[in-house]
Amino acid sequence: MQVIEGGVTAAKGFQAIGIHAGIKKNKKDMAMLYSKVPCAAAGTFTTNVVKAAPVKWDQEIVYNHPAAHAVVVNSGVANACTGEEGYGYCRETAGKAAKLLGIDETEVLVGSTGVIGQQIPVDTIKQGIERMIPLLEDTKEAGVLAAEAIMTTDTVKKEAAVQVELGGVTVTVGGMCKGSGMIHPNMCTMLSFVTTDAAISKKMLQKALSESVKDTYNMVSVDGDTSTNDTVLLLANGVAGNPEITEEGEDYRKFAEALNHVNTELAKKIAGDGEGATALFEVKVIGAESKEQAVTLSKSIVTSSLTKAAIYGHDANWGRILCAMGYSGAQFDPEQVDLYFESAAGKLKIIENGVSTGYSEEEATKILSEQEVTAIADVKMGDAHATAWGCDLTYEYVKINADYRS
Amino acid sequence: MQVIEGGVTAAKGFQAIGIHAGIKKNKKDMAMLYSKVPCAAAGTFTTNVVKAAPVKWDQEIVYNHPAAHAVVVNSGVANACTGEEGYGYCRETAGKAAKLLGIDETEVLVGSTGVIGQQIPVDTIKQGIERMIPLLEDTKEAGVLAAEAIMTTDTVKKEAAVQVELGGVTVTVGGMCKGSGMIHPNMCTMLSFVTTDAAISKKMLQKALSESVKDTYNMVSVDGDTSTNDTVLLLANGVAGNPEITEEGEDYRKFAEALNHVNTELAKKIAGDGEGATALFEVKVIGAESKEQAVTLSKSIVTSSLTKAAIYGHDANWGRILCAMGYSGAQFDPEQVDLYFESAAGKLKIIENGVSTGYSEEEATKILSEQEVTAIADVKMGDAHATAWGCDLTYEYVKINADYRS
Structure with a gap:
């Protein structure tokens, strides 16, 4: 396993972007992630009884749909405690991206982070999506822009990536996350987006993720408050071309180790950047x-x-x-x-x-x-x-x- | 039920005092409480696996001995995580007071609050006891001195008292407590000492206390940290002369209500004086x-x-x-x-x-x-x-x- 620079665009076939759409005053506040090739999607979500609308939307997709292509994230407003109206806005967000990308709305995941209880400005978000899609790139810089756009009280962007050989093929796992306050994961944590070009079945992908979060994000606490929005999404598009992982074995073990490394690094970055932290x-x-x-x-x-x-x-x-x-x-x-x-x-x-x-x-x-x-x-x-x-x-x-x- | 001024000396037959013995630099650091008439003693203690030596000493007395006469408390050092040496110092403290008061060492309860991990300066404490015994008084002022001497990071002394008629006789319940940090009781809390001149059996006294702490001290949290020293002691000397309460009934209910009032007031005072609190x-x-x-x-x-x-x-x-x-x-x-x-x-x-x-x-x-x-x-x-x-x-x-x- 080799540690490399980069984040969500480190793995082949993933594009990203981050922009200032106008939800916050001056800072970047929207990010997108896109793979033309359909991805197996795995996710772990907050155990809080109060679940934000995007958590409910993503759970539906991860649990009941075979593939995903894109993720739309906003910072500034959490879309939590927003009732049916808030859930409707998740559908509108996903629908807008789906229409422009020529995919189905059930192939678009969403994420929100920020203040609880306010409705998201859905028109601003739709305009943001229109602006982002032509800007999507697979460069390291685009990954950085996305990692910056999901920050709230974070003081530094958080990325990590590694490469590992699977069946003679180099496979990459990379990710970005945000999280600084309301951090006391109990199942998974805050917003974390990890991508990989590994070919791996949806079932094994979910298994690897569920096992990894226990030792990584779930072991981080900034303030004992388990958020309403905690979400880890892991997308695998298979572009690397390794023999597909469909069961436990040497390849699965190596993939899990790579995933665990990325998750550990991201988790430690969240802890070290805890709100107000000096150590x-x-x-x-x-x-x-x-x-x-x-x-x-x-x-x-x-x-x-x-x-x-x-x-x-x-x-x-x-x-x-x-x-x-x-x-x-x-x-x-x-x-x-x-x-x-x-x-x-x-x-x-x-x-x-x-x-x-x-x-x-x-x-x-x-x-x-x-x-x-x-x-x-x-x-x-x-x-x-x-x-x-x-x-x-x-x-x-x-x-x-x-x-x-x- | 009538709310009155006062604390541990409000009930008849209880004497108290507080002095600067020399454990802290400039502030009062030792208190004593004494009833010439033997008291039924009830107590509730921390559920922390790490129990301070005085907790272990008091549990032995409350659970296995019929009566108590005195309590010796020091602030500044908690006598927690001090091993067998620390427990030995509890015995020495109780033994010193017992000798001077002409009672048995198993009739002297002890309490400590302050820094964890240091041994108490037992010679200073023994000299303090020698100085305190001649100063014991049943006045309101003596109660205040005791309430001040048990403070650590507390900014105000904490006392409460009420009177209630039982069988045509006025019975008083009064107490003092301290607590400001490491407050997240899980069974009972910090140091609280409540006295009453009611005649009540040890069994009913413990029942009333155990029920009351659930709705009072156990509902207070300053910082989520359950202390190693949490102790509530309730002493009843029967001096009021009411018909002894030996079972549930009208008198027990009225006594429990009075006790609950005192405990609620003391608990709220702890919360309001939480370390650094403004509200x-x-x-x-x-x-x-x-x-x-x-x-x-x-x-x-x-x-x-x-x-x-x-x-x-x-x-x-x-x-x-x-x-x-x-x-x-x-x-x-x-x-x-x-x-x-x-x-x-x-x-x-x-x-x-x-x-x-x-x-x-x-x-x-x-x-x-x-x-x-x-x-x-x-x-x-x-x-x-x-x-x-x-x-x-x-x-x-x-x-x-x-x-x-x-």
């Missing part, structure tokens, strides 16, 4: 008796407001980490836990068997002052492990979210 | 199909970081409230929900059947600019309801918790 906070729980236990413990630590504030303060306040493990719901013996902090500045054992090692606070602060900080908790019960990603809690997070609509 | 945020879920559903929904809203930040910004960002209801785990129909904001400035219907009513943002902001703000969500499924209390999320919360140990 990526990685939490590894090792020595767990089961994967479930490791997941529960690591997510509880990475979600703890007190721990996140301590990371912001570069403060080795390890009691908050033990405390967060304790209320997670997982059973373990606190008096067996070892805890380490690690970063580019070094690694330090902070507690051993549940009590302080008498470590140097100065050294701990040095380690915690890096932009990527890892806490490793060893519960000494078995061989299972899990990694979760989050960020620190800062003044800026509060500022962004107190003022978000103004 | 008390009350959430009522009505029309629920079950109490459990109402509790789940109201706690999810009151805990949502995004909602709390919006309250800080006086922003009627109702989408975040519906979103928090949606990921709570409770089932309901988002398209049936009505939502209101209410405060001293008025009441406004914000959404009806899941979509915006087209309310005035200006009026909403006016309502949300008060120091006590209520959100009312009607899910229209039945008659059950629940109320949860929290606070807004502010820059100050982050500041306090990034710097807590420095």
